[in-house]
Amino acid sequence: MGLSLSADLALRERIMERLAHLRDQSGGTITRAQLTDFELDGERRRLVDASRGIWNPRDLNTTLTIVSSPDGPYDDRQVDQGYFIYAYRAGSTDGDNRKLRAAVEFGLPMILLVKLQAGLFVPIFPVFAVADDRRAHHFLIALDESLRFIEHPQNLSEPLKQYAEHVTRQRLHQPVFRASVIRAYExxxxxxxxxxxxxxxxxxxxxxxxxxxxxxxxxxxxxxxxxxxxxxxxxxxxxxxxxxxxxxxxxxxxxxxxxxxxxxxxxxxxxxxxxxxxxxxxxxxxxxxxxxxxxx
Structure with a gap:
């Protein structure tokens, strides 16, 4: 039995608060080791799957973490409208995608991990799954809470499209730029x-x-x-x-x-x-x- 939605949300907020502290200490990155052996309230908790790009903890109602890798097998990318596309797991419309689909329904916040190099990620959060395109086999991910409440995200007016692209640049490009530069300078x-x-x-x-x-x-x-x-x-x-x-x-x-x-x-x-x-x-x-x- 999963947590109630309110308890689920509260747990996610505590996870993200702790994750923000770790990210800021390093200048914007988080390691796989830190994600695998994450400590919260004196307990160990995994925040990433060992091999898959979607992490669905048993006690949570929806996906907690999604991973985007520039050298990965899936077509994850920013779209023109300013939303981030997250592809279904290859060969599957359900499975791991079921809890990500539930994230669209319940609106619970998630963590996006953008891979910089092997074992090193830029964590971006909170992000939200806002649409499930079954025909194209992908989800639309809002990288800012303000983008959650825009109707019809696949068909934005020009002003909304420009706004979404601006917000996404700030929420995606700038953290990745900062983390990449600070990592390069050790x-x-x-x-x-x-x-x-x-x-x-x-x-x-x-x-x-x-x-x-x-x-x-x-x-x-x-x-x-x-x-x-x-x-x-x-x-x-x-x-x-x-x-x-x-x-x-x-x-x-x-x-x-x-x-x-x-x-x-x-x-x-x-x-x-x-x-x-x-x-x-x-x-x-x-x-x-x-x-x-x-x-x-």
């Missing part, structure tokens, strides 16, 4: 080497509003909150040869230890780069951004 600020994931951001080099400002690792820098703010405000620049420069006026200020040690002493230092060359910051992007710093 969960540390590239300028000051701070290693607390919850205090790190993935800063765009080229803004996402500019052509080429794509959410990919080579267009990002792992920066702590203060260095991210300084970079965005052009109070700190990074040259194409990876040397840090601090705004001249800021260098001459006399304020306190945060200014002195947090910013002024970074002037002339060299940033720490990812181990993999393919993940190094794009030189042309750094050059463009450095010109913006000098012009300011």
């Amino acid at each position: 969960t540390r600020c590239t300028v000051c080497h701070l290693q607390h994931g919850e205090l790190l951001d993935a800063a765009h080099i080229l803004p996402d509003s500019r052509e080429g400002g794509l959410p990919r690792t080579s267009n990002g820098l792992s920066l702590c909150k203060i260095h991210h703010a300084a970079y965005d405000q052009n109070l700190m620049g990074i040259r194409p040869d990876h040397v840090v420069e601090i705004n001249r006026d800021l260098l001459e200020e006399r304020d306190g230890p945060m200014l002195r040690y947090g910013l002024q002493q970074m002037h002339g230092s060299t940033i720490t780069l990812p181990r993999r060359k393919v993940e190094h910051p794009d030189t042309n992007a750094l050059a463009w951004r450095y010109e913006q710093f000098k012009a300011s």
